[in-house]
Amino acid sequence: MTSKTECKLVSIIIPIFNEEANVRTAYEAIRTVFDPLHDRYAFEIIFPDNHSTDSSFALVQALAREDGRVRGVRFARNFGFHRSVLTGYRLAAGDAAIQIDCDLQDPPEVIPEFLERWEKGDDLVVGVRRERADGQTFLWARKLFYRLLAKMSDDDIVIDSGDFRLLDRTILDQLQSIDDAAPFMRGLTSMLAAKQSTVPYDRKPRLHGESKFPLRSLIGLAVNGMLAHSIVPLRVATYTGLAVALVTFLSTLAYIVGRLVFHVPMPAGFATTTALLLLGITLNALFLGIIGEYVGRIYNQIRARPMTVIEQSININLSSAPALRRAGELRSYPGDRPTIPAQIEGS
Template identity: 40%
Template sequence: MIDLPLVSIAIPVYNEEGNIAVLYSRLHTLASDMVDECHFEFVFTDNSSTDNTWTMLRNLAAKDSRIRALRFSKNFGFQRSILANYLHTRGDAVMQIDADLQDPPELLREFLALWRKGYHVVYGIRRARPEGRLIHSFRKIGYWMIDRISEHPIPRNAGDFRLVDRKVIDALANQRSAEPYLRGLIAGLGFRQIGITYDRSARTAGVSKFNVGQLIRLGLTGVFNHSLVPLRLATVAGTVILSLSALGTVYYLILKLLFPDFPRGIASLHILILFGIGFQSLLLGILGEYLLRIYRILRREPIAIIQDAINLEPEDIKL
C-alpha cells in the first residue's frame, strides 16, 4: 500500500465571509480529484475578523474534520498570520493561498510535481494581475529595489502563493523575527527553489485589505530585515558630507584670505544647517529602525496570541 503524503493548505483570512463558501468548495473539489495522490488538511488563521468569517469556519469544521483553524486576539498582520499558520500545519508539504482565490489552488498538481522532483520551495510568478497601472508599477519598482539591495536574491513578481517542504517549515520555526518578511526569510534559507508562471485572477468577492500604506510598510520591512545597505549608506553618506564640509571650509578660508571684505552668506549658512539637521535625522531614523527590530526580538514578542481554536488540542498550540 502506497503511503500518500499529507498536504496542508494554509489560508490566512480577515473578513472573508464572501469568499469562504466558494473557497471551501474549490478546495473540497481539489481534494476529491487528488484523493489518490495525497491526503489533505485545511488550516485557517483568522486575524480577528469582525464579520462572520469565524462562524463560517466553525460551521464548516463541524462537517469536515480536515479543517483546523486558529483565531487571534487581535489583528497581528498578514505576514505573522502566514507564519503562525505554517507552524500549525502537519503536512509533508504546505501550500499557502489567499482566501480571495486570486491564486488558483488547482496549481497544486504542478507544485507537487516539482516538489517530488526535489524542490523544497515552489512559488507562483505572476504573469498578469488585475490591478491599476499605477499600483502595478509601484509594486514592480518596489520588488526590484528590495531584490537589488537584499543580501540574497528574492524572487520578483512573486507573492506568498507557494508550496514549501516540511524542512522549510522546521527551519522557519527556528527563526526569530518580530516582524517577519517571509519572502526574504524563505529565500535566505537556501533551499532548492523554482517558480511557476501563472495569471492572477480578480477577487471573487469583497475588496483587498492590502492598501498602499501596508504595501509600503511591507517593503520597508523587507529592506530593513534583509539588507545592510541602509546602514552602509549612512556610513558612506556621512563620510561624503564630512569630506564636502572640509573642502567647503578650505574654500571659504581661501576666499577670506584673498578677499577680506567677502560678505557672510546668511542664506547659505541656514541652508547648510537645515540640511545637516535633516540628514542627521534621516540617519538616526535608519538606525532607529534596526534598533527597534533588535529590541522587539529581545523582548520575545509572540508571533500571535490565540484566542480560540478549532480541531486543535491545547498542546498543539505552538505560539
C-alpha cells in the first residue's frame, strides 16, 4: 500500500457566491468520493468566496476548523466568476486541480474517471454534458454559442463543456504567470493544454438555492468568451465595411454610366436614400461598438489592476502564492480574523 506521504494531492476548487445551502453538502460529497481513494490520493478543498452576502464564508470557516484540508478565501468584493476561479487555481497546491460547482449539478462521482484519464497522461480532462435540465430554447442557444465559439477561436475549446474539469500541475504552473484582465477559463485552459480528453456525463438539477447566472450574466459570459479568444468580430466589421464600400462604389458607377451614357431617367428616391443612410448609420454604430469592446479590454489590461483582492483567508499560506503577491492581490484589512496556518492533511 502506498504510504500517506506518497499520495498525490488533488486540489478541489469550488467557487461560491451565496451558497450557504450547498457548502456543507459539497464538502461531504467530495469526502465521500475521496475516502475510498485515501491510499492513492490526498485532497484539499479551496472555496474562493466572491464576497457572499449570506453565511457561506462562515460555513467555510467552520468546516476549516473541523478539517484542515478545507481552505477558503473571501474577496473584498465580487470580482466575477472567472477571476474567482483563476485565483483558486493559483492557490492550489495539488499535483492536479479539479473545478466543480458548489450546487453539485456536476456529479462528483465522475471524479475518479477524471483521475484515471489524468494518470494515463492527459493534462486537461473536461466534462462534457450529455443531458441537462435547461429548457429547449436555452439548451439550443448554449449549443449554438459553443459551436460558434469553437469555429471562431484558434484554441481547441471543447463543445458542450462546462466548468467541470481537471488540470494538471503543468497547467496550474502556467496559470501563475497569466496576466489577463478578463480571463475566460474554458478557453484559457484549453489553450495551455498539451493533451486534453473528455468525459461525458449527465448534469443533475440544482437541489438548493438559485442559479447565480441569470440571462444577463450568461450573455456577458458569452460576449467575454467571444472577445477573449477571437478577433473574428473585428474581421467581420472589416469585411462588411469593405463589402458595403464595394456595393456603394458599383452603385455610384452604375448611376453615372446610366445617367451620362444611356441617358436613363433616374428620379431621386427619398425612401431609398433614407434607407441607405439608416443602413450606414446602423453599421457604423454596430462596428464602433465592437471596436469599443476591444478597446475597453485593452484599457483594462494596461491599467494592470489586481485581478482579485483577498480580504480574508483561512487555512491558506498566502505568502506561498507569488503570482497573487506580484499582482498586488493580497491586502491586510483592519479587523481581519487571523489566518489559520496552512495544513495539507486533516482529520
